[in-house]
Amino acid sequence: xxxxxxxxxxxxxxxxxxxxxxxxxxxxxxxxxxxxxxxxxxxxxxxxxxxxxxxxxxxxxxxxxxxxxxxxxxxxxxxxxxxxxxxxxxxxxxxxxxxxxxxxxxxxxxxxxxxxxxxxxxxxxxxxxxxxxxxxxxxxxxxxxxxxxxxxxxxxxxxxxxxxxxxxxxxxxxxxxxxxx
Numbered sequence: 001x002x003x004x005x006x007x008x009x010x011x012x013x014x015x016x017x018x019x020x021x022x023x024x025x026x027x028x029x030x031x032x033x034x035x036x037x038x039x040x041x042x043x044x045x046x047x048x049x050x051x052x053x054x055x056x057x058x059x060x061x062x063x064x065x066x067x068x069x070x071x072x073x074x075x076x077x078x079x080x081x082x083x084x085x086x087x088x089x090x091x092x093x094x095x096x097x098x099x100x101x102x103x104x105x106x107x108x109x110x111x112x113x114x115x116x117x118x119x120x121x122x123x124x125x126x127x128x129x130x131x132x133x134x135x136x137x138x139x140x141x142x143x144x145x146x147x148x149x150x151x152x153x154x155x156x157x158x159x160x161x162x163x164x165x166x167x168x169x170x171x172x173x174x175x176x177x178x179x180x181x
Contacts, residue, residue: 005074005085012086016067017093021173022059022111025073025088029058033078034135039064039088040072048143051109051134051175059111061138061173067092109134113173118166123159130158134175141171 012026029035029052036049037060052058058075065071065088073086112128133153136143146153150163160172 005082007085009072009085009087012073012088014065014088014090015093016062016065016090018062020062020111021113022175023062023065023090024057024059027058027075027086029054029056030083031078035078035083036076036080038072038074041066041069046143049134049136051177053108056108059109061111063138063141063173065090109175109177111173111175113171115169115171116166117169120165120167122162122165124162124166124170124172125157125159127158128174128176129153129160130155132177136174138173139170141173 014023014025016023032052032054034049035052035058036047039046039048039060041064046064048061048064050058050060067090069090071088071090073088075083075086077083114126114128116124116126118124132155133146135145135147137146137151138144144151146160152161153159154161
């Protein structure tokens with residue numbers, strides 16, 4: 001993966017609505033698949049992937065963004081090629097309806113967050129697990145390659161099955177393919 005940024009970064013602006021799980025960043029996907037990104041906040045970098053469809057505006061997890069901040073953002077396409085280096089200026093919306101909502105067209109990717117309180121089980125069930133989900137999920141704000149961690153996605157039963165017993169409260173954010181409007 002080429003991560004060299006040369007020249008002046010391109011400026012992007014994003015209106016952040018804390019009521020939306022995903023935030024549009026003003027960048028259109030030129031390929032369908034998993035794009036990876038490196039996002040800086042206060043000197044610390046987060047590396048993550050998002051699912052995109054060619055021609056759609058990219059949306060990232062809102063909780064990664066800080067209010068009224070200029071993040072450094074490096075974006076890589078599905079083959080790992082550097083798409084560009086950006087300065088992403090975020091503006092927090094003063095109201096729940098003041099920022100654009102990511103599209104929810106049939107067949108596109110959308111963001112969802114759900115909190116589960118469980119005890120003594122290895123399974124979490126949600127209607128949002130009934131279709132395709134992104135390779136990365138965020139469990140209590142930590143990005144996780146669910147397959148690499150041994151988590152099984154069973155869309156027929158709308159569940160995630162963990163390789164260990166769950167006990168507590170888990171906030172899970174992920175992208176899912178919106179199969180219907």
